[in-house]
Amino acid sequence: xxxxxxxxxxxxxxxxxxxxxxxxxxxxxxxxxxxxxxxxxxxxxxxxxxxxxxxxxxxxxxxxxxxxxxxxxxxxxxxxxxxxxxxxxxxxxxxxxxxxxxxxxxxxxxxxxxxxxxx
Amino acid sequence: xxxxxxxxxxxxxxxxxxxxxxxxxxxxxxxxxxxxxxxxxxxxxxxxxxxxxxxxxxxxxxxxxxxxxxxxxxxxxxxxxxxxxxxxxxxxxxxxxxxxxxxxxxxxxxxxxxxxxxxxxxxxxxxxxxxxxxxxxxxxxxxxxxxxxxxxxxxxxxxxxxxxx
Numbered sequence: 001x002x003x004x005x006x007x008x009x010x011x012x013x014x015x016x017x018x019x020x021x022x023x024x025x026x027x028x029x030x031x032x033x034x035x036x037x038x039x040x041x042x043x044x045x046x047x048x049x050x051x052x053x054x055x056x057x058x059x060x061x062x063x064x065x066x067x068x069x070x071x072x073x074x075x076x077x078x079x080x081x082x083x084x085x086x087x088x089x090x091x092x093x094x095x096x097x098x099x100x101x102x103x104x105x106x107x108x109x110x111x112x113x114x115x116x117x118x119x
Numbered sequence: 120x121x122x123x124x125x126x127x128x129x130x131x132x133x134x135x136x137x138x139x140x141x142x143x144x145x146x147x148x149x150x151x152x153x154x155x156x157x158x159x160x161x162x163x164x165x166x167x168x169x170x171x172x173x174x175x176x177x178x179x180x181x182x183x184x185x186x187x188x189x190x191x192x193x194x195x196x197x198x199x200x201x202x203x204x205x206x207x208x209x210x211x212x213x214x215x216x217x218x219x220x221x222x223x224x225x226x227x228x229x230x231x232x233x234x235x236x237x238x239x240x241x242x243x244x245x246x247x248x249x250x251x252x253x254x255x256x257x258x259x260x261x262x263x264x265x266x267x268x269x270x271x272x273x274x275x276x277x278x279x280x281x282x283x284x
Contacts, residue, residue: 020201035237044194069140096210
């Protein structure tokens, strides 16, 4: 019974992780590619971690709670890294399928740091 | 009390974190966890200029519930959009005007946005008034902004910022 539940969780996790990576390969600009790893993968890794927690809590004595920590750290770091990547891309005006926001996105209004439109 | 224990919530979370890290519940681990939870806030006090207060625990719990449901919903949605093919996506940048003032609340909102359906927070304006959000597929930007404000910002504001309520 437990085995079936575990297999289901691991399969679901693997499928979502696969789709997340597929997104990286298939989507067509930098900004949309960011969505794959931050979301589909979150649920994928989540499923794998639940499976791990259930497995080790059942097989060995005592509850295994390391997975709670992994989830916590993942939920804190994944959006932060996505945010920083997007921010850096906006700053460098990476080509986008959507219209870039009109507002000035460079946080350092130093002319020396701005890219010369000529190059 | 204020000087001996500047951030009780942070201390408590650090102690809990330590217990989870060692993955055992013993007197030794508990003492060491409590010690770390007491000492680390002093070492990092520059990062915590304000004391964090949580009001309306019920609202916070409801917010967490909505958050987890939206993570699952968002994962299915993004998976479906990826499988459907990139040609029919309508990506857009959306500006969300912020009603939140404190750094912690804005940070939590940005993280929440990044983890939920089809949106990644991309840039916070220098005056901390607007957050630029990139969305994978949207037909109606105004509705998206309204949803973000209603689902996430309002509860966060109630929990972390409501001063005289």
